[in-house]
Amino acid sequence: MSNEPKKIDAKGYWSATVRLTVSLLIIWFVVSYGAGILFRDVLDNFSIGGAPLGFWFAQQGAIYVFVALIFYYCHAMSKIERKYGVKG
């Protein structure tokens, strides 16, 4: 990186990171333990293709969301790093 070094705001960086982490973990919890286990019976009233929705989340959907979560996290973290002058 060639642009002028920004001063690192470690405190701001860390609290932004923690905020992001907590919100992504809420989604992580909702799609797996929530949709796949706790609220499965409710979701099973709906279906995706030929599969009951809760069952589908437990065997397919949760995994897709997990992948999306990690890549979104990477993207959001590099934005946070730029904002607080952290070199990733």
Next chain:
Amino acid sequence: MDWTIFFVVASFGTYIGIALWARAGSTNDFYVAGHDVHPAINGAATAADWMSAASFLSMAGLIASLGYGGSVYLMGWTGGYVLLALLLAPFLREFGKFTVPDFVGDRYYSTAARLIAVICALFVSFTYIAGQMSGVGIAFSRFLGVDFNTGIIVGMGIVFVYAVLGGMKGVTYTQVAQYCVLIFAYTVPAIFISLMITGNPVPQLGFISNVRGEDVSMLANLNQVVTDLGFIEYTSTNKTWLDVFAITGALMFGTAGLPHVIIRFFTVGSASAARVSAGWALVFIACLYTVAPAVGAFARYNIIDTVNETTYITGDDYAAAAEGITGEGGTPVPEWFKNWERTGLVGFNDVNGDGLMQIRGPNAPDGLANEVTVNNDISVLASPEIAQLPEWVIGLMVAGGLAAALSTAAGLLMVISSAISHDLCRRTFFKGMSDKTELRIARVAAAGAVMAAGLMGMNTAKLAFVAQVVAFAFGLAAASLFPIIFLGIFWKRMNKEGAIASMVVGLVTTFSYIYYFKFVDTDPSHWFMGVSPEGIGFLVMFLSAIVGIVVALCTAPPPKEIQDLVEDIRVPGTRTAHGKMDEEMHPMDEHASPAE
């Protein structure tokens, strides 16, 4: 047979070729592949490292027999990567050392903590590796007609070459090749079977499609078929929701706490590369894990559809007997069943003596007894034959199964050897050791671990509890390693006393619970709150975290330099040495070098 030999020899040759190319020259190479592996490459290596013989051979079959209950493996063994990416991997990478006990020992400034972590790491890894080696033996003995023990020795020889010579560097690049072999071997039959049953070539879509040419979905049809025979619906389970919840949790947090998975993230160049790498790892894992439930459901349907109520054939001349049965208007037992009967993985016991093969569940409406036994591994192993695919596909499957077992075994060997040479020798007992000596010891330790693993594999064929003890590995990783690593990063106030208390509580409680309910009192009605031994690690994880926090609050806070260390780990690019011990091990020297 010929194709199988071709694929096995070709793949083994590739692995050895890679090993010779990627030799390790320093401990940095040997433990962490020089810290400069590309994130996507590390992702593929992590996927192979993680997906064992159990994922490749047994998981789809487990799902086939458990139906919805099998979801615990799917969510549990993938969701852990979210935890790794968000909570552990980038920070441990920023910490910049070689092993998990390294982190525990340095962060908690304590040799005792390091030693407990070494015990956990060794226990978890040996538990796991015995199963992999016996998987190799089984693959050899069933498909190549080689003696079980000879098969293990061949497997040991291969792992020996690339793990001992190449260390983590050799292991990393062979794992990438092994990933390619195993995913190709898994997907090809799945595509054909999906086409056969649903008409859709994508297994993930076939899973939610209608049965080919009919107006009913594959899953609804399967539910109908299994309930008619007296099984519970495929899309339901007889486990309590709390147990499903706890097992999923234990597998997720256990995955995140497994040393052989964690150390893979030490091989990339930076904290942000570790994050991306976790994403790639999960993409590569998801390629198999989203196909597995489809393979499971198809297999359940196929086995019932092709075997139930067919006429059994006793003689050797299958073709003639089958023709006779068809001539009389009956359906003969499928040929694949006869082929696999020899291995003992499927069996038939004609309880009612009518010569027909009845598959029945515990609540069969017609009151008939079940006469057909099917081993879980059949769902994957026999899938090429059930789908009537050419013979080379079977050879490919064998190479795939071996790739899955060998790649995981190699990853575990690295944990074992580094725990011994680095944590026990250099960091605990012989502190002044040079890098060169340590590398030599690491090689010797890896060689010793290969032998030990092989011997354990040879004996596990007799000890039927391999599958049982896997519960230990995940339970212990979740209950004893995950909490202290997590708290070590996210809570600066966590101290030595808290960490030791937490690990000991996690270790002792989980171990006792699993041991008691697996080997002493096997009655499920005595389980605590209905939680099975597989799931207990999840509950104990909270217990050990709480114990750790309470003890930490009652004792002195960690020294200033440790608190500074934690601050550095949290923010990428700010890591400097803290204290004499940390400085000696030059944490981030390579950060200044070409890594950019």
